[in-house]
Amino acid sequence: MNKISVLFVCLGNICRSPTAHAVFQSMVDAKGLNEQILVDSAGTGDWHLGHAPDGRTSAQAAERGYDMADLRARLVGPEDFDQFDYIIGMDHENISNLVLIRPAGYKGHLGLFLDYSLNPQYSSQDVVPDPYYGGEHGFALVLDLVEDASAGLLDHIAAQL
Numbered sequence: 040m041n042k043i044s045v046l047f048v049c050l051g052n053i054c055r056s057p058t059a060h061a062v063f064q065s066m067v068d069a070k071g072l073n074e075q076i077l078v079d080s081a082g083t084g085d086w087h088l089g090h091a092p093d094g095r096t097s098a099q100a101a102e103r104g105y106d107m108a109d110l111r112a113r114l115v116g117p118e119d120f121d122q123f124d125y126i127i128g129m130d131h132e133n134i135s136n137l138v139l140i141r142p143a144g145y146k147g148h149l150g151l152f153l154d155y156s157l158n159p160q161y162s163s164q165d166v167v168p169d170p171y172y173g174g175e176h177g178f179a180l181v182l183d184l185v186e187d188a189s190a191g192l193l194d195h196i197a198a199q200l
Contacts, residue, residue: 043196044077046123047152048133052082052112055129055167055181057092059152061105062182063189070193075200079123081115083136088112093171099178103186120145127152127192130166153184155191 047059060080067076091097092107100107117140119126124147128134137149153165167184170177 042075042077043125043199044123045079045125045127045192045196046115046119047078047080047127047129048083048115048137049080049129049167050082050084050133050169051087051171052080052114053087053090053093054096054171054178055169055185056080056082057107057110057112058096058100058105058181059127059129059167059185059189060110061100061107062185063192065105066189066193070197072193072197072200076196080110081113081119083115083133085114088114095170095175095178096181099175099182103182116140117142120147123147125192125196130169152188152192155188155195156184157191157194158187161187 047056049055057080060078064078067073067078090112092110097107120142126137126147126149128137129152141149151165152167161184167181170181
């Protein structure tokens with residue numbers, strides 16, 4: 040059986056996409072689906088290549104039991120469209136950047152993460168905001184949004200298995 044593969048993408052791959060990576064991987068593991076679902080994250084910008092997630096991101100994640108210790112920023116590339124069934128952007132800029140490198144024959148899903156949100160409280164938001172230049176509250180909000188959309192995405196994918 041082929042794995043369903045999911046790639047989370049944000050700008051620098053040090054805040055939002057590694058948060059989604061860690062949260063979604065944790066949910067996949069909890070459901071015993073790690074043999075069926077592959078999870079990764081990347082960024083559209085190259086400023087932080089090889090770096091661990093932002094310390095504020097890691098601290099918020101750790102408070103909720105998510106481990107990001109092994110994650111390192113990497114750059115998304117056209118080859119990712121060959122490997123990933125779902126390429127999930129955190130905001131419209133990420134999607135625009137991904138469309139520019141998407142090969143013409145890509146048959147997977149390219150879309151916004153909050154399209155999978157389950158919580159009506161978040162229905163007015165269509166993007167996961169970048170917390171990098173904000174305060175601590177922004178990192179907690181990102182985690183709230185990511186936990187919600189991860190549950191919805193996992194429900195969607197599990198229904199295909």
